[in-house]
Amino acid sequence: MSEKRHILSIQVDNEPGVLSRIVGLFSGRGYNIDSLNVAATNEPNISRITMVTTADTAIMEQIKKQLHKLINVVTVHDLTESDYVQRELALIKIHVKADNRGELINIVDIFRYKIVDVGPEHVTIEATATEEKLKAFIELVTPMGIKEIVRTGSIALYRGN
Amino acid sequence: MSAKELTGTKILMKVLKEEGVDTIFGYPGGAVIDIYDELARTEFKHILARHEQGAVHAADGFARASGRTGVCFATSGPGATNTVTGIATAYMDSIPMVIITGQVPTQLIGNDAFQEVDIVGITRPCTKHNYLVKDIESLERILREAFFLARSGRPGPVLVDIPKNIQVMKTKVNGPQDINMRTYKPTYKPNVKQLSRVAGLIKKAKRPLIFSGGGVVLSGASEALVQLARSTNTCVTSTLMGLGAFPGTDPLWLGMPGMHGTFRANMAISQCDLMLAIGVRFDDRVTGRTDDFAPNATIVQIDIDPTSIHKNIEVEVPIVGDCKIALEKLNDLLEKEPEPENAPDRSEWNHQVEAWKKTTPLAYDQKETIKPQYVIDTFFKMTKGEAIVTTEVGQNQMWAAQYYHFNRPHQFITSGGLGTMGFGLPAAIGAQMACPDKLVVDVAGDGSIQMNIQEMATAVEHNLPIKIIILNNRYLGMVRQWQDLFYDKCYSATTLDHNPDFVKLADAYGAKGLRATRPEEVEAVLKEGLETPGAVIMEFVVDREENVYPMVPAGKAITDMLLV
């Protein structure tokens, strides 16, 4: 069976130890975690975990059922099963000199990202994008010299209701 | 402070009582000293084990024999870590249990305090759920949830870690309440449409087979299972965990399948056209090579845990629900289901099964040295199949499963999923506490019995008349068997030439010790041992290199059996 990427949206009780139960489930059973994002929601006591994982259909079914089985898990949705919007936020600090600063600013403009910090030898860019677009951007600026990069991992929601 | 406020330890005792607990197994220490102080003023029976692992296995044996929730106390740090094997054992076999551990005071947590260990972190993957109690206000709710979780849905152990300072804080209590956890709603009622499909499949099947497991015992579905098998004249095989739920002396009984299963059970699995898998999880010890497991069958699987379905084996008709409810409903549906016009002729299948039974039954050849099978066989006949049997792990366990025929659920108590050596003796103590009037016998190996031998003191202290049959082959026999068959007889680290004198050991603990070294002594030793009041160790010096057969080598198809 072929493996596919899945974006899981998991609502959990906002309690200490819950993340560890989820991560422990994945490590203990040998499932992949490609990226992971956790934060509070508008509902008190509920956090949302957005996780990207790669698995074949049978493993994916197990992952969902195993997650459900955890007492602190409220809902599990595989967003990739229907229409969803996905974004990731990255902060990218790029090495610049006077001679390529202009070029970088142009690229940032084209992508409609933001410059949030500038220094004599660096520019930090805030990029909110889909995975594919972010990948394209990173490839483009890599030759200039990326000093540091930090990414939130994917977050996503169903489209519509 | 109002008069109705109670301390943490009083709340604990109150909840235990309201949850129907009367027996507690445990071991004290600094972090539970307040709990033990309170316990001294209650009417609970407390069994002081001699090791926390023993306490947990005893609570487990109590739960398995009674169908109730086992309860165990242990202190923080080493007390808590000593419980882990016991908890993992119960978890693998879905046994309802609540483990209460003491923890260092909340203000010290995280500081590497004396006897501090993150037991909630350690037991996360081997409990159904666990809790660290952070404030006195949540204690009562957590304790009630712990019992609810332990015994509902697919049962399992739940650990509650209570810091020492919280044990002595006070708060108001609410009393028993319906527990409603929004994130935990096990599915008990099966889908009726799916069940009617199953009824149809049964009527049309030419070569049907029931394959039942521990879920049948846990849900109390034994009667419904017997009715299903008899009304449809379908033969039955059960996993190690399911033994007893279908009578082992019934003509429809095929014996256990899998690695050390009977020839006929494994053949029936490979040739059936309909498999009703009830309360099983298709463990690799049962399936062998999964590609070759029941290759000709439409598989129906009934289980309360959705993760058990499609995990190891793809099934055509998955049904999530309680085994008992599902089987009772299925029996109803079968009564109403019209006979199909050309009802299949099953005589060929029935003949085939009979033929398998006759050509390759379980067998042994009793010659000049005692055969371990002969001991179990004689023990079975002498006790008329009535004993509650616990086991250790290894060859002894397999011979007990093969040669003692169980007729009741809760009669066979063994560590199936984890295969924990040292389980049988403390489990026998728990079982005897649960069933004071029944004969409880631990079938042991000379290796395993030494893993929790200290519990002899517990048995003697409480006058528990448990009997221990040691099949002494002076080997870690099951490992030696693998070395014999698959490692050129290189008996690396499996020889036990320095065993203690088990008869003297029994004596040292204040129990009775007996030994048989020749076949003609077997009956007399069993008779005397079983009739002697109090705890007894019966040692049988058996044929050292006897192997358990049939055997399916790991990873092979279950029809690839080594027969002798």
Ligand SMILES: Cc1ncc(C[n+]2csc(CCOP(=O)(O)OP(=O)(O)O)c2C)c(N)n1
């Ligand atoms: C705690 C533990 N350690 C190791 C094993 C591996 N193991 C399985 S069977 C066995 C041998 C058991 O020897 P004994 O109790 O003498 O039983 P026999 O097979 O000889 O009947 C061992 C070491 C185990 N199951 N459990």
Ligand SMILES: [Mg+2]
């Ligand atoms: Mg042995």
